[in-house]
Amino acid sequence: MEKEIVIIGGSAAGVTAGITARRHHPDAKITLVRMEDKVLVPCGIPYLFGTVDNPEKNLVPDAILNKNNIDLVIDEVESIDRAGKTVAMKSGKEISYQKLVLATGSLPIVLPLPGIEKKNVFSVKKDIAYLQALSDELDKASDLVVIGGGFIGVEFADECKKKNGDLNVTIVELLPHCLSLACDEEFCLQVEKRLVDRGVNILAGERAEAVVGDDKVEYVKLASGKKLKADVVILGVGVTPNTKLASAAGLKTGEGKAIHVDQYMRTSDKDIFACGDCCEKFSFFDREPLGLRLASIASIEARIVGANLFELKRKNEGAIGVFATAVNGLTVGTVGLTEGAARKAGYDVIAEVASGPDRHPGGMPGCSELHVKLLFEKKNGKLMGGQVWGGVSGGELLNAISAAIASGMRAEEVATFQMGTHPALTASPIAYQLVNAAENAICHIRKQKILMVDDDRDFVRAVKAILTNQPYLVDVAYNRKEAMKKIESEKPDLLLLDIMLDEVDDGFTICRELKSDPEYWSIPILAMSAISREAGIDPGLGDHFKADDFLEKPVKAVDLIEKIRKHL
Ligand SMILES: Cc1cc2nc3c(=O)[nH]c(=O)nc-3n(C[C@H](O)[C@H](O)[C@H](O)COP(=O)(O)OP(=O)(O)OC[C@H]3O[C@@H](n4cnc5c(N)ncnc54)[C@H](O)[C@@H]3O)c2cc1C
Numbered sequence: 001m002e003k004e005i006v007i008i009g010g011s012a013a014g015v016t017a018g019i020t021a022r023r024h025h026p027d028a029k030i031t032l033v034r035m036e037d038k039v040l041v042p043c044g045i046p047y048l049f050g051t052v053d054n055p056e057k058n059l060v061p062d063a064i065l066n067k068n069n070i071d072l073v074i075d076e077v078e079s080i081d082r083a084g085k086t087v088a089m090k091s092g093k094e095i096s097y098q099k100l101v102l103a104t105g106s107l108p109i110v111l112p113l114p115g116i117e118k119k120n121v122f123s124v125k126k127d128i129a130y131l132q133a134l135s136d137e138l139d140k141a142s143d144l145v146v147i148g149g150g151f152i153g154v155e156f157a158d159e160c161k162k163k164n165g166d167l168n169v170t171i172v173e174l175l176p177h178c179l180s181l182a183c184d185e186e187f188c189l190q191v192e193k194r195l196v197d198r199g200v201n202i203l204a205g206e207r208a209e210a211v212v213g214d215d216k217v218e219y220v221k222l223a224s225g226k227k228l229k230a231d232v233v234i235l236g237v238g239v240t241p242n243t244k245l246a247s248a249a250g251l252k253t254g255e256g257k258a259i260h261v262d263q264y265m266r267t268s269d270k271d272i273f274a275c276g277d278c279c280e281k282f283s284f285f286d287r288e289p290l291g292l293r294l295a296s297i298a299s300i301e302a303r304i305v306g307a308n309l310f311e312l313k314r315k316n317e318g319a320i321g322v323f324a325t326a327v328n329g330l331t332v333g334t335v336g337l338t339e340g341a342a343r344k345a346g347y348d349v350i351a352e353v354a355s356g357p358d359r360h361p362g363g364m365p366g367c368s369e370l371h372v373k374l375l376f377e378k379k380n381g382k383l384m385g386g387q388v389w390g391g392v393s394g395g396e397l398l399n400a401i402s403a404a405i406a407s408g409m410r411a412e413e414v415a416t417f418q419m420g421t422h423p424a425l426t427a428s429p430i431a432y433q434l435v436n437a438a439e440n441a442i443c444h445i446r447k448q449k450i451l452m453v454d455d456d457r458d459f460v461r462a463v464k465a466i467l468t469n470q471p472y473l474v475d476v477a478y479n480r481k482e483a484m485k486k487i488e489s490e491k492p493d494l495l496l497l498d499i500m501l502d503e504v505d506d507g508f509t510i511c512r513e514l515k516s517d518p519e520y521w522s523i524p525i526l527a528m529s530a531i532s533r534e535a536g537i538d539p540g541l542g543d544h545f546k547a548d549d550f551l552e553k554p555v556k557a558v559d560l561i562e563k564i565r566k567h568l
Pocket of ligand 1: 034
């Protein structure tokens with residue numbers, strides 16, 4: 001039977017889900033339904049008001065659907081019949097599916113302020129005609145008020161002022177700085193400086209209270225009493241997941257009223273998947289719900305969906321979150337946690353910076369200063385976040401940092417990572433910011449202490465050699481008495497324990513003693529033995545023993561490091 005896949009949504013998530021599904025299911029019938037005749041690249045919308053003069057230059061090309069043999073239907077899906085496995089459209093047509101993908105995206109939040117319904121108050125809809133109306137009004141305007149200093153508000157303000165230097169542009173932001181939710185303060189200040197250089201007014205720490213005027217907006221009233229003259233108001237205050245269809249179909253919604261999905265991107269109906277702005281997100285770092293909605297996250301989720309439709313092949317590990325913007329020639333971006341967010345979440349972190357030209361020598365054409373801040377967890381040196389400001393090279397650097405975070409790299413590895421450099425393309429190998437920020441952090445990161453308890457001196461030497469370049473301090477105890485003394489006085493971060501110590505059960509005894517005393521419960525025990533499970537005992541995790549993990553001797557370097565990392 002032919003596989004039938006229906007995708008609702010034709011933007012970042014829907015298109016990527018379709019392409020990925022085609023890769024994994026060459027013979028399937030794939031239909032993509034979307035409402036718009038032409039799909040705007042959403043991230044490019046602010047640039048339609050300055051840099052890019054024509055929406056035609058900012059479209060997701062339909063050719064990509066043709067190329068992947070995906071049938072395009074332009075219509076609105078009005079309902080889903082889960083029992084009959086069909087979707088019904090406004091035109092009256094129905095399409096049947098075996099697997100359905102919801103990529104219905106998000107809608108802009110409209111603040112519930114008095115007067116918000118007045119003419120010339122615009123939110124940021126992904127709709128060409130609506131945005132054309134905004135553009136027409138801006139052409140006639142003298143005063144623009146942008147409510148919200150997040151990345152959408154900031155980009156709109158910058159672009160509108162760039163296009164029309166005579167336009168009086170003011171950003172009203174509730175938080176102390178523009179981009180406060182995305183960046184640490186020093187990065188926000190850089191952005192604000194560039195906005196002010198452009199001629200944009202910033203009123204941070206101010207709350208818009210009402211939109212005032214007869215039929216059309218005349219001014220915006222702030223809680224502080226200020227009145228800002230406005231011919232046009234743009235709302236850039238975030239988005240809300242579009243779950244209308246999903247809710248009506250009885251699918252579970254969860255955090256932030258988004259469509260609930262599991263780690264395989266399945267909704268509460270196992271034949272219906274969801275991806276992109278419409279569905280729940282969770283953090284890569286602590287698995288907590290996340291409100292971040294980005295095209296980059298949408299497309300990764302869609303790649304998971306496309307692969308998983310008929311067999312579960314990919315798992316969502318949570319969003320790291322890579323955000324970047326460009327304001328008046330300045331690239332600014334964040335990947336992972338900011339220092340502020342990490343500390344608020346209770347992480348003990350070390351943040352270090354490195355700056356320098358992003359070409360070498362600095363006189364090379366196209367050279368800009370590039371400032372990189374990296375964030376590491378103090379206890380183990382794990383990379384948790386990065387921020388950049390500077391030239392365009394910072395944009396791709398953020399993606400490299402994201403890959404490093406995803407693969408669990410630690411400061412020592414970032415500092416010795418093998419970059420490539422070229423005068424016309426990158427910073428010099430001596431001043432390479434990513435590496436140097438990690439180098440600066442290393443001396444502040446506490447090396448974790450491993451106590452190895454083993455009487456086989458050759459094996460001890462071999463393990464020490466394996467761990468030479470790893471960020472650990474390795475101490476050794478050769479018998480139980482010595483081990484218990486060191487555990488008590490030095491409180492190691494991990495115990496590497498030979499369970500057949502002294503060829504008696506001294507290792508087992510150490511294990512039992514530590515696991516029965518709450519004071520030592522936080523010390524993971526990685527047990528080792530030449531006796532395998534086949535020999536009749538379960539040397540790893542048996543009840544009488546309760547080590548946290550087990551390695552069979554002789555150990556392979558890669559296994560040893562992997563197991564240690566798992567517990568530190
Ligand atoms: C101004 C702006 C700038 C941005 N800049 C960036 C950026 O620089 N980087 C970044 O990563 N992210 C950026 N984002 C966020 C990004 O645009 C979104 O995360 C992304 O668009 C989400 O894609 P999506 O496919 O999930 O949803 P959407 O883009 O919202 O698309 C939803 C699709 O679903 C369709 N649809 C909905 N309901 C139905 C229905 N009932 N029947 C048929 N079709 C339906 C719509 O027609 C549409 O095609 C920006 C967003 C905005 C607004």
